[in-house]
Amino acid sequence: MNENTRAVxxxxxxxxxxxxxxxxxxxxxxxxVEVESYHVDYRSGRTTYYLPDGAFLDFGFERPERGVxxxxxxxxxxxxxxxxxxxxxxxxxxxxxxxxxGCVGYTVWLAGRHVVYLGRKGExxxxxxxx
Numbered sequence: 061m062n063e064n065t066r067a068v069x070x071x072x073x074x075x076x077x078x079x080x081x082x083x084x085x086x087x088x089x090x091x092x093v094e095v096e097s098y099h100v101d102y103r104s105g106r107t108t109y110y111l112p113d114g115a116f117l118d119f120g121f122e123r124p125e126r127g128v129x130x131x132x133x134x135x136x137x138x139x140x141x142x143x144x145x146x147x148x149x150x151x152x153x154x155x156x157x158x159x160x161x162g163c164v165g166y167t168v169w170l171a172g173r174h175v176v177y178l179g180r181k182g183e184x185x186x187x188x189x190x191x
Contacts, residue, residue: 061115065093069109073119079150087189091170101165102128102155124155129162132179136161141187 072089075081081089090098090109098109105123110116140157143149149157158166158177166177173189 061111061117065111066117068093069095069117070119073107073109076151077121079152082147082150083144087168087170096171097167097169099165099167102159103164124159126159128159128164128180130180132162132181132183134161134183134185137163137177137185138187145190 068089072081072086076083076086094111096110096112098107100107102124105121106118107121108116108118137158140149140154140161143157144151144154162179162183163177164180166175168175175187175189177185177187
């Protein structure tokens with residue numbers, strides 16, 4: 061992985077986690093450096109970015125204070141997604157809302173243009189990128 065790609069991924073991770081950029085900006089920046097997908101694991105406090113050549117980059121973040129809710133609430137996950145899409149919910153709040161909704165993590169498939177949200181018991185919600 062070249063240094064520019066590493067720097068873009070790291071700055072995007074940091075800006076997203078501090079709530080200074082929207083999801084659309086995250087997607088644009090990561091796509092520009094050919095990130096294929098990334099996985100966020102709330103339970104371990106890790107985000108891992110994957111490139112097509114097999115390279116990856118992993119960052120830690122603060123785990124939720126209260127943990128993740130036991131029950132997966134797909135409607136609450138969708139509500140958090142809508143808020144983020146409309147620019148009303150930035151990432152720090154999005155994490156809190158989805159954790160409260162029982163989401164343990166998610167994978168963003170940039171090439172496939174969708175996100176798969178995961179619950180504790182294998183529940184999933186698939187959200188396609190807006191057209």
